[in-house]
Amino acid sequence: MLTNVDGISKILIYILLFPLYFQQAFLEFSWAGGDTLVVMTLKRLFLLLPALAIILGCWVTIPAFLSVIFRQNRKEYVTSIFITWWDLGKSIFSFWGGILQFFFNLVIALLELFKVLILSIWFVIQSILFMPFRLFGGASKKVVESNIPWIAVVLTLFWVLIEATIFTYVTTPLVVDTLSNITGEQLSMAFVRIPLFAFLFFIVLGSYAVLSTFVDSFKEKNIYQIAGIFAIEVIVLLVEVVFLYREFVDALVPWFALYANDFSITMTGILAVSAFMWFGIRSLSWFLFASHGTPTIMAVIQGEGIKLAEKAKTPKKGKKTDDGFGADLSNELIESLKKDVDWVQEKGDLLLSSFILPPLQVIAAAINFCTLLVTGSHLFNTPIKKLDDIRDSSEMLKAAAEKRADLKPAAPAES
Incomplete structure (x- = not known):
């Protein structure tokens, strides 16, 4: 009889503490302290954060299943646990794909930046080379059109x-x-x-x-x-x-x-x-x-x-008035700088998004385990496609409070 009790106790301990049997191996493998520098960098980059998220999910899943006994809508809650694991898996693959996408975007941005630099240098050289001709053309135009x-x-x-x-x-x-x-x-x-x-x-x-x-x-x-x-x-x-x-x-x-x-x-x-x-x-x-x-x-x-006598000249519609070479060159430089600034801002937002979103996918999926245990619902909708999808902290707290209010049992009606 005592042997059966000890066996059941061990099984319960194994179930309640099962992450202890593999988390150290997971961490040692993903940390890769004894590997070469390249392998260590790749493992820490691609495996460390998913391993930590999986370990956290395992530890949170244990009390989540134990709390099924005390919860209402048990089927929906158990389904939410499995869906959370499914979201974690999608987030891990999104994390790996996001890292590759970030390096791809980085290479494209560097190539385009190189192209912008080359075009800017060529624009300056072209402006310097053609400056005498443009000065002569502008002066000739003003002389011909002058009264x-x-x-x-x-x-x-x-x-x-x-x-x-x-x-x-x-x-x-x-x-x-x-x-x-x-x-x-x-x-x-x-x-x-x-x-x-x-x-x-x-x-x-x-x-x-x-x-x-x-x-x-x-x-x-x-x-x-x-x-x-x-x-x-x-x-x-x-x-x-x-x-x-x-x-x-x-x-x-x-x-x-x-x-x-x-x-x-x-x-x-x-x-x-x-x-x-x-x-x-x-x-x-x-x-x-x-x-x-x-x-x-x-x-x-x-x-x-x-x-x-002054010659009255009205500029034709659709045509800009010519203020001379200096104004033309200044306008072209300003327009070029505006385009470069817009391009840098656009590419900067794209690189920032592709750099931040991959780890946030895994972190959001891991946090969903904790919020599922506490409130019975997810805090984040994964996968996160853009930075605008991440709500402000106050909005998330307000949404969590509304979900907790919805989960409270309704008060019995007075007879």
Whole structure:
């Protein structure tokens, strides 16, 4: 009789303490203290948390089955215990799959990050390489669409610069000889050319200014002003022909004599050719660009400001206004940075989710064993697919309190 009692006692002890017979082996195998580093890392990564969850589930299952005697709806409760074990199994497989998914997402994110870095570097290089072209394009567009004749102004100044340069090299010997005779010292050409160039630059620019004033006088039909400006223009013509264009024609006489037999030209012929050159050059340059560029230059010099009619432009629908290269580049950089920030945030949330969810699957399944024992229901719905499925702690406590209230037996009705 005592032997039977001892046998039943041992069986009961085995049933109540059966996790003791395998939990140490489970923990030692999953901890893998004596294995190589790679095997130890893999076992601790894939097996340690599931082993702890299984051991906890075994220990909680023992009092859960013992409490069946005192519970209502015993069939549903026992079914819930088996379902909890089923959820634990699914959570363990989800945990393993989640780890693999995390490493897969990590590799994809690193590759995409590398691609973003390469594209960003290429964007910077492309912006630097094409910056001169874009600057030139933006400047050209503004010049073409502007109501100020910048092209005419630039061409006028450029032509004045060319004339001043040519006349500087042509008249430098004459000026050097004249100043040397006056001062009694031999002056170097390099010393004379710089002030001579500045002087001739303003002389040529002043001749265009006189011509512009002469044209304005004709537009206003002011006879006295026309006569005065005409006299000034004749003086300008004589000064430039005698001192500038004559020297230029004199420099060309040896070239004519080289290719022409019995070539000779008198002073009157030289002055006539010089006057003809002056009239031809002034006419061509005036009608091409100087007629628009000279008034603008004079307005700036006189401090009157550029008073031109504004062109009313209304941007077409669906098109953005162009604020120039700087604004375009800034907008592109800002849009690119916004896309990169959105991409980093999206990939960061994805990596965080794939990193946190796998262990949470197993932990949630293990916690469901404890809540099943205490409240008779699960706290978490497994498997957890996204972080938003994890409710706030206060909400979970409120839900648990409502479940406990539902499980209380209803009060007997008063007779």
